[in-house]
Amino acid sequence: MSINSELAKNKTMKVRELLDQKRNKSSLKNIVEKCIPVFLFLIASVSILTTVGIVYTLLSETIEFFRRVPIVDFFTGTVLKPLSQNPQFGVLPLVIGTVTSSVIAMFVAAPIGLMTAIYLSEYASDKVRKTVKPLLEILAGIPTIVYGFFAFTFITPLLRDVIPSLQATNILSPGIVMGVMIIPMIASLSEDAMSSVPNSMREGAFALGSTKLEVTKKVVIPAALSGIIASFVLGISRAIGETMIVTIASGSTKNFSFDITQSMQTMTAYIVEVTGGDAPAGSTIYYSLYAVAMTLFVFTLIMNVVARYVSRKFREEY
Amino acid sequence: MEHVNQTKVMRRMNFRLFKNSLSKYIFLLATLFGLVVLAILIYRVVSQGIAWIDLDFITGKLSTQPERAGIMGAILGTFWLMLVVAPVTMFFGVGTAIYLEIYAKKGRLQGIIQTNIANLAGVPSIVYGILGLTVFVRVMDFGNVILAGGLTMSLLILPIVIVASQEAIRAVPQHLSEASYGMGATKWQTIKNVILPVSLPGIMTGAILSLSRAIGETAPLVVIGIPALLMPFPGGILDKFTVLPMQIYYWTLDSSLVAEYANLAAATIIVLLVALLILNSSAIVIRNKFQRKY
């Protein structure tokens, strides 16, 4: 008995000690527990800071630019001669270049990407899908500088055999290669949208005697349309922001024309040209860099917001 | 039976079936298009560059003379750059993901951060270059050194790392963390001892994939400014540097001056692609080997 009570006493003491210890520990732990969310919040705010940083740097220098060059001249000017004795800073040649290259890219990427998505989602067996998708991911993972090299040293000479009037640097070749680069993105996003169309809908159409093509055309694509359109918009946004391919393969001609056999400069390529290694600070050209970057930033931002809006707002819920 | 004209239906049906089977091959062709271009690209680059790859090319210094040019400086530059990018993005990426997934209350603030990250992911890389040039190179006055380049690249891939880490954390089964809470563990203990270890393979996979994006990225570095000829090897994060994609860029540009430069560019592309292949396959290995099913 006495041994037992001794033991019990011992135990209670231990528990009490443990509780004390625990209290001491837990106060430290409490501090940790309280500090960590704050700390993590600070970390998370880096992404906000990045946005603020981008907007602030672009905006402040852009405002300085518009003090020197009237904003209307910038957005309506068709002549861009930044280095000339009488410099002119019309952004439209760059906008034309950017839009043209993106349109060419989408001519390649939209149909092929969509058809790839249809094949993978509706026709391909599991095994084929499992081999093809990673291969397409490789296509998406190839650095853009490699595509630039490919456009410049392979696609351009190839196209020149077909179109003799094509210049050595032109907007067509980088546009096409950019399209190839975007295919995997459109294919994968569209395929996601199509696979999420419930099978019951397909089966219903099959039961009415439709062929697979008809099911795809009349049921799957309409049902997945918001996702498909979103993928196109994101593809355009990607094409607008693409830099190295157009820099290498499209040269630096700032013409206000729609001739795709000629060299055209995009907004991104202009930024590369002006920085030219390291832009001299303080000159009007230097500030034009920020105005163009701001335009580019706003362009792509709108595209991304539109893509998210489309895919959310018009999503058919089943 | 009057209403159904058997032959007419048959004819129409045949046409529909023909269209159906034809379209299948068109879709297949479209799918193959991307793969064929990939094959041509790789064949083209390898056939042009493989003869130029030897030990001297890999371990040698840059040179204006094609026959003695080497890319060790660019390899080390890439390596040092990753030594900055990897820890910085892991720290901020995983930290942000934990905050958003576990601590942040579902509400406005969380929504703003989340939307902001999605928008950042869509910002063209060259804009990050301008940010880096202004903030790291000029304002903080690092100059065009590895640290400035690495921090710029980190900002560029941070959104990708955050989203990948969020997904990995979200994939941790609820019952595991609940068991941990049930044992009296605090939130942080649960994160440290349960959630992070379980989601680590997923996080690592995402981080490695985004690193491979940073390795191949050129535009931000062009903006920051990398010398066209830089022979000494970098030895620290405050040294000037060049990386593989920059070398490809300069050699491609100069290929009309010295024809062999195009071959050097192709050879450098092979090295770059092999590096990316190794990285990506290690990501896949990690995903397959260590991803547990619960």
Add this chain to the structure above:
Amino acid sequence: MKLNKFLLFMVIAALAVFAAACGAESKDADKANPEETKSNESDKTVEKLEGSVVIDGSGTVYPLMARLAEEYMLNEQENVSVEVSRAGTSAGFKKFLVENGTDFNDASRQIKDEEAAEADKHGIEVKELKVALDGLTFVINKDNDWASEMTPEQLISIFKADGGVTKWSDINPDWPAEEIKPMGPNENHGTYEFFYEKILDKQDLVSNVNLQQDYSTLVNLVSEDKNGIAFFGYGYFVNNEDKLQAVGVDFGNGVIEPALDTIAEDGAYADFTRPVFTYLNINKAKENPQVLDYATYVMNNINKFAGETGFAPIPETEVNESIEFLNGLKK
């Protein structure tokens, strides 16, 4: 989960080993070079220098300066890092004429008054070093079999805004009635400024002239366009002789082809010849021995490498003058 930590550890360990291995390798590479060193003057006991020399500026002069920088690092001072960039003459000056700017600025034209004023403002002493002679070369497509010889006036009429020439047949009725595609380097380049100021005498260029940032683009454009004509430094032509042909210019005493022996200060091609320079920041040269040492090296070896990069050498007396000046900076 221990496996994961182990894996992580392994990755870090592997990286560390790789870094160490690379470090070792670089030392080996450095050691591998000395046998080449002997080729240079052996009379001076070379003191080991380190630090960096930063060069920017003209793309025309870049091949020559990059070549020299490479030889210097391989054979003279392996611990000095010479970085050569090529933003263009004007852009280069903007980086040269600031505090903590570049050490050298390569230039394919002389420094302008406003640039010199900028230097005074920042208290930068600048020394002009003439490094070589370059012949402004007009190039046309290989298939162009009519315009391989022209007079300066004809060339100017192609590039001048109101020259009255848009087709080849406007110059000579026997030539094809096809539109001429004039091209050149853009305003970033001293080559452009030399052409605009010295040859066009500051008259406007035709509006359809295609001005490019990269010389390589021009080479491509002309080599693939039968009606293209471009101007740039002789060096860029020499490197592409298989793709382009140069226009022989008739200055009045017969047709002169641009070549190393005609591009001299009193050579037959002199009217289209210009000197190219590198500008040295004297303050930097006084502070940093490696900058001065490199400048001296450049002047000592400049004529050795001028020819192979497509420049004509400058007279020895001018070289010696520059070297004397540089020696005067040494303490």
